[in-house]
Amino acid sequence: MNLPDYQFISAPLWLVTLLHLLTFTLHLMAMNFLLGGVIITLLSSARKRWDDATAVKFARLFPAATAATVTLGVAPLLFLQLVYPRQVYAAAIVSGWFWLGVIAAVIVAYYALYRASFAGHRTGRAGDAVLLLALVGLLYVSLVYSSVFSMAEQPALAHDLYAKDQSGLVWNPAVGDYALRWLHMVLGALTVGGFFVGLLGRNDVEVFATGKRFFIGGMVAAALAGMVYLMSLEQLIGAFMRTPAIWALTASVALSLVSLHFFVRKNFWLSGVTLFLSVMGMVYARHTVRLLRLAGQFDPASWRVAPQWSPLLMFLACFVVMLIVLVWMLRMFFGAKKSAA
Amino acid sequence: MNYPFWDVPVAYGVLMAVIAVFHVFVSHFAIGGGLYLVVSEQLARKAGDTRRLEFLEKLSKFFVLVTLVAGALTGVGIWFIIGLIAPTATEALIHNYVWGWATEWTFFVVEIAAAMIYFYGWKTMTPRAHVTVGWIYFVFAWLSLFVINGIVTFMLTPGQWLATGDFWDGFFNPTFWPSLVLRTGVCVMLAGLYALLVASRCEVGAFKARTVRYSAGWGVAGLAVTALCQYWYWKAIPAAVTAKALQTMPTPICSMEISAWLAAGIGALLVVFGLLAPRKLGFGAAAALMVLGLAWFGAFEWFRESIRKPYILAGYIYGNGAEVAETANYKKNGYLAQMAFKTGDDGADLFRHACRSCHTLDGYKALKPAFDGTDRAFIAAIVRATHLLRGNMPPFLGTTAEADKIADHLGHHTDRRPLAEIYKLEGVELGRKAYAIRCGKCHVIGAASDKSKSFAGQSADDLNSLLNSAADMGEGMPAYTGDATERKALVAFLQTLGKGGQK
Numbered sequence: 001m002n003l004p005d006y007q008f009i010s011a012p013l014w015l016v017t018l019l020h021l022l023t024f025t026l027h028l029m030a031m032n033f034l035l036g037g038v039i040i041t042l043l044s045s046a047r048k049r050w051d052d053a054t055a056v057k058f059a060r061l062f063p064a065a066t067a068a069t070v071t072l073g074v075a076p077l078l079f080l081q082l083v084y085p086r087q088v089y090a091a092a093i094v095s096g097w098f099w100l101g102v103i104a105a106v107i108v109a110y111y112a113l114y115r116a117s118f119a120g121h122r123t124g125r126a127g128d129a130v131l132l133l134a135l136v137g138l139l140y141v142s143l144v145y146s147s148v149f150s151m152a153e154q155p156a157l158a159h160d161l162y163a164k165d166q167s168g169l170v171w172n173p174a175v176g177d178y179a180l181r182w183l184h185m186v187l188g189a190l191t192v193g194g195f196f197v198g199l200l201g202r203n204d205v206e207v208f209a210t211g212k213r214f215f216i217g218g219m220v221a222a223a224l225a226g227m228v229y230l231m232s233l234e235q236l237i238g239a240f241m242r243t244p245a246i247w248a249l250t251a252s253v254a255l256s257l258v259s260l261h262f263f264v265r266k267n268f269w270l271s272g273v274t275l276f277l278s279v280m281g282m283v284y285a286r287h288t289v290r291l292l293r294l295a296g297q298f299d300p301a302s303w304r305v306a307p308q309w310s311p312l313l314m315f316l317a318c319f320v321v322m323l324i325v326l327v328w329m330l331r332m333f334f335g336a337k338k339s340a341a
Numbered sequence: 342m343n344y345p346f347w348d349v350p351v352a353y354g355v356l357m358a359v360i361a362v363f364h365v366f367v368s369h370f371a372i373g374g375g376l377y378l379v380v381s382e383q384l385a386r387k388a389g390d391t392r393r394l395e396f397l398e399k400l401s402k403f404f405v406l407v408t409l410v411a412g413a414l415t416g417v418g419i420w421f422i423i424g425l426i427a428p429t430a431t432e433a434l435i436h437n438y439v440w441g442w443a444t445e446w447t448f449f450v451v452e453i454a455a456a457m458i459y460f461y462g463w464k465t466m467t468p469r470a471h472v473t474v475g476w477i478y479f480v481f482a483w484l485s486l487f488v489i490n491g492i493v494t495f496m497l498t499p500g501q502w503l504a505t506g507d508f509w510d511g512f513f514n515p516t517f518w519p520s521l522v523l524r525t526g527v528c529v530m531l532a533g534l535y536a537l538l539v540a541s542r543c544e545v546g547a548f549k550a551r552t553v554r555y556s557a558g559w560g561v562a563g564l565a566v567t568a569l570c571q572y573w574y575w576k577a578i579p580a581a582v583t584a585k586a587l588q589t590m591p592t593p594i595c596s597m598e599i600s601a602w603l604a605a606g607i608g609a610l611l612v613v614f615g616l617l618a619p620r621k622l623g624f625g626a627a628a629a630l631m632v633l634g635l636a637w638f639g640a641f642e643w644f645r646e647s648i649r650k651p652y653i654l655a656g657y658i659y660g661n662g663a664e665v666a667e668t669a670n671y672k673k674n675g676y677l678a679q680m681a682f683k684t685g686d687d688g689a690d691l692f693r694h695a696c697r698s699c700h701t702l703d704g705y706k707a708l709k710p711a712f713d714g715t716d717r718a719f720i721a722a723i724v725r726a727t728h729l730l731r732g733n734m735p736p737f738l739g740t741t742a743e744a745d746k747i748a749d750h751l752g753h754h755t756d757r758r759p760l761a762e763i764y765k766l767e768g769v770e771l772g773r774k775a776y777a778i779r780c781g782k783c784h785v786i787g788a789a790s791d792k793s794k795s796f797a798g799q800s801a802d803d804l805n806s807l808l809n810s811a812a813d814m815g816e817g818m819p820a821y822t823g824d825a826t827e828r829k830a831l832v833a834f835l836q837t838l839g840k841g842g843q844k
Contacts, residue, residue, distance in 0.1 A: 002666075003503060003656075003657060003665060003666040004437075004502065004503070004505070004506025005506075005666075006432065006433035006436040006437055007436070008436060009436065009439075010436065010437075010439055010440060010508075011439075011440075019443075063409075063457075064457055067409055067413070067453050067454075067457060070413060070414065070417065071413070071449060071450050071453050072450075073417075074417065074420075074446050074449065075443065075446050077420065078435070078439065078442055078443060078446065079439075081424070081431070081432075081435050082435050082436065082439050085428070085431075085432040085435065086343055086344070086432075086681075088424075089344055089424050089425075089428040089431070089432070090344055090345055090428075090681075090682065092421075092424055092425060093344060093345045093346070093347045093424075093425055093428065094345060096347040096349065096425050097349075099421060099425065100418075100421055100422065100425065102421065103360075103414055103415070103417060103418040103421055106414055106417075107410060107411065107414050110410045110414065111406075111410055114406060114410065158345070158682075159682060162345040162682050162684070163682075163683065163684050163685060166345065166346060166347070166348035166684060166693070167348060167349065168347045168348070168349055168425070308440055308508050310508070310509070311440035311441060311444070311508045311509075312440050314440065314444055315440045315443045315444045315447070318444045318447040318448070319447050321447070322447040322448075322450055322451050325451050325477060325481075326450070326451060326454055329451075329454060329455060329458050329474055329477065330454075330458075332458070332462075332466060332470045332473075332474065333458045333461070333462055333465075333466065333474075336462065336465045336466040336467065336470065
C-alpha cells in the first residue's frame with residue numbers, strides 16, 4: 001500500500017505565514033502587557049510612586065493577561081511547528097530539559113499571579129514577593145525561548161551541540177547571538193506595558209505619568225537595542241536592506257512614534273492600533289531575519305503545498321464565530337460592570 | 342531519523358504519562374465541571390436557592406484555578422513533550438491536522454475567556470447573561486474535546502486514511518464515536534467527583550446531604566456511560582489488534598483489568614457515601630474518590646497508548662519513530678544513512694533510535710538485565726527479531742551490520758560473565774533464569790507462544806540436539822550460545838516443563 005505522505009503544508013504558504021505573524025503579534029501584545037506590567041508594577045511599588053490600591057488594581061489584571069498570553073501563544077507555536085519542525089524540534093531537543101522547564105515556570109508564575117491577585121483583594125496589598133516570583137518565571141521563559149529559537153536558526157550549531165551532549169541539558173552557548181534580541185524583547189515589553197498602564201490609569205495623573213515614562217523610555221531603549229542587534233548580524237545586514245522588511249521596520253519605527261503622539265493626547269484607540277501595527281511590522285522584520293539566517297539550509301517555499309480546503313474553511317468559520325462570541329461576552333461583562341458601578 | 346534524540350534517564354512513557362494523565366484528568370473535569378456549574382446554577386436560580394449559588398461560586402473559583410492554570414498549561418505541556426520524545430510523529434500529525442488544531446484553538450480561546458468571565462461575573466452580570474456565558478463555556482469546551490478526540494483516536498485507528506490520506510477519513514475514524522461518548526461520560530463523572538470534594542468540606546446538615554447526593558448522581562451517571570462505552574470502544578478497535586493484544590500484550594490487557602476494578606471501586610464509594618450515607622462523606626472519602634478517578638483515567642490512557650504498539654501512529658509510524666513507508670529504504674540503506682543527527686558513536690546512535698524510546702539500559706524496561714550473561718551473537722539475533730518478541734515491538738528494519746553495532750553497544754554495557762556466576766544460581770533455578778533470558782523473550786510460559794508441551798518425554802540428549810539446532814528452527818530463533826553449565830541447567834529446566842511441573 002502506498003501510504004500518504006506527510007511532508008506537505010495544507011494551505012498556501014503566504015496564508016500560513018500571515019496567520020503565523022498575525023497570531024504571534026497578538027501573543028506579543030498580551031505577553032508585553034503581562035511582562036511589562038509586572039515589571040512596572042513592581043518598580044512603581046518599590047519606589048513608592050504608586051499607592052497600594054493602584055498596585056492591587058494592576059495585580060488583579062495579571063491572571064487574565066497570563067491566560068491571554070498563553071492562549072494566544074498556542075496558535076503561533078502551531079504554525080511555527082508546521083513550517084519549521086526540523087529546526088524547532090531539533091533545537092528544543094538539544095535543550096530539552098530547559099524547554100520542558102518552560103511549562104513548570106509558567107505554572108509557577110501563573111499561580112503566583114493569582115495569589116497576588118487574590119491577596120490584593122483580601123489585604124489591599126499586591127504582595128511584591130509573589131509578583132517577583134512570577135517575574136522570575138516569566139524571564140526564564142523569555143530566556144529559554146530566545147536561546148532555543150536562536151539555535152533553531154543555526155542548524156549547524158544544533159548538530160555540533162548534540163554531537164557533544166545528548167542529555168538535553170545543553171544551554172545555547174552562543175549568548176552573543178541572542179542576548180541583544182532578548183534585551184530588545186524585554187525593553188519592548190516595557191514599552192507596550194507602559195502603553196497599557198497609561199491606558200488603564202488614564203484617569204490617575206501619577207499612573208498615567210508612569211505609563212508615559214515607560215512608554216517613552218522603553219521605546220528609546222528598545223530601539224537602541226534593536227539597532228545594535230541588527231548591526232550584530234553583520235553579513236546579513238546587506239541582504240536585509242534589500243528585502244521589504246527594511247520598509248516594514250522603518251514604518252514600524254514611524255508608527256511607534258505616531259502611537260506615542262496619540263498616547264500623549266490620550267487617544268488610546270488610535271495609539272493602540274498604530275502600536276499593534278508597529279509591533280506587527282517588527283514581527284515581519286524578525287521573520288525576514290529568520291529566513292535570511294536559514295538561507296541555503298532551509299527555505300519554507302520548498303514545502304509541497306497540498307491544500308485541505310474544507311478543514312481550512314472550518315477553521316476560518318470557527319475563527320469568525322470565535323470573534324463574535326468573544327465580543328458578545330466582553331460586552332456583556334463590561335456592560336454589566338459599568339451598570340454595577 | 343530527522344531529529345536528534347533526547348537521551349534522558351527517565352523512560353519516555355513515564356514522562357509522557359506524568360504530563361498527559363494529569364492533563365486529561367483536569368481537562369475532562371474542565372468540560373464536565375462547566376456543565377455541572379451551569380446546570381446547577383440554572384436549577385438553583387429557578388428554585389431561589391441562594392445557599393447553592395454560594396456553593397457554586399466557591400466551586401467555580403476552584404474550577405478556574407485548576408482548569409485555567411494546571412489544565413491549560415499541561416495541555417501546552419503535551420505539545421512540548423511530544424515534540425521532544427516523538428518529533429517525527431508530531432510533525433506528521435501537525436502536517437495532517439493543523440487545521441483541526443487551529444479550529445480547536447478557536448474553541449480554546451472562547452473556553453478560556455468564558456471561564457474567566459463566568460468566574461468574575463457572578464456578582465456583576467445578570468443571571469441570564471451569566472448562565473448564557475456558562476453554556477458558551479461548556480459548548481466550546483466540549484467542541485474542543487470533539488476535535489482533539491478525532492486526532493487522538495486517529496493515532497490508534499486511522500481507518501481509511503491510510504489509503505486515502507483524507508483529513509476527514511482519519512478524523513471520523515472507527516473509534517471516534519465510542520471514544521467521544523466515553524470521554525463525555527468521563528467528563529460528567531469527574532464533575533461529580535470534584536464537586537464531592539468541595540462538598541465534603543461543607544458543614545454537616547441538610548444542605549451537605551442534598552449537595553452530596555446530587556453530585557454523586559453525576560458521578561454515577563457518568564460512570565455508567567463510561568463503563569458501557571468502554572466495551573463499545575474495545576469492539577471498535579480492529580479485531581486483529583485486540584486479538585494480538587490478548588495473545589502477546591500483557592500491558593494493555595492488565596491496564597484494562599485494573600481500570601475495571603477501579604471503576605468498581607469508584608461506583609461502590611459513590612453509592613455508599615454519595616447516595617446511601619451522604620452526610621458521612623468526609624474529605625478522606627472524597628479525596629479517595631478523586632485518587633481512584635485519577636488512577637482509573639491513568640489505567641485507561643495506559644491501555645490506549647499500549648494497545649497501539651508497535652506503532653505511535655497505527656500503520657504509519659512505529660513507536661521508535663521509524664516510518665512504515667520508509668521500510669524498503671531502511672532495509673536497503675540502513676538507519677544510519679537516514680540519521681540527520683549523529684554523535685560519532687554508531688552503536689549508541691542506532692541504539693537510541695531503534696530501542697531507546699521504550700527501553701533504558703538499567704532503568705525502566707531495562708535491557709542490561711535482559712542480556713546479562715549472553716554474548717554479541719545472541720544480542721544481535723534478538724535485535725534482528727524484535728518483531729517476534731513478546732510485547733508487540735517494532736521490527737528492526739536496519740541492516741545486519743547495524744544490528745551487530747547495536748549488539749556491540751549493548752554488549753559493552755552488559756555483564757559478560759556466565760549466568761551462574763552473575764546470579765549465583767545452579768541446577769533448575771539456573772535453568773529457569775537461562776530460559777527467561779534465552780527463550781522467554783518469545784516463549785512466555787502459559788501464553789500462546791508457549792512450547793513447553795513439546796518437551797514432554799524428551800530426553801536430555803533430545804533437548805541438547807534441540808538447542809544445537811535452535812538457529813534453524815524458525816524465523817528469528819537465535820543460536821544457543823550458553824556455556825556447558827548453563828546448557829545443562831537449561832536442559833534440566835526444560836525437562837521439568839515437559840513434565841508439566843515447576844512452572
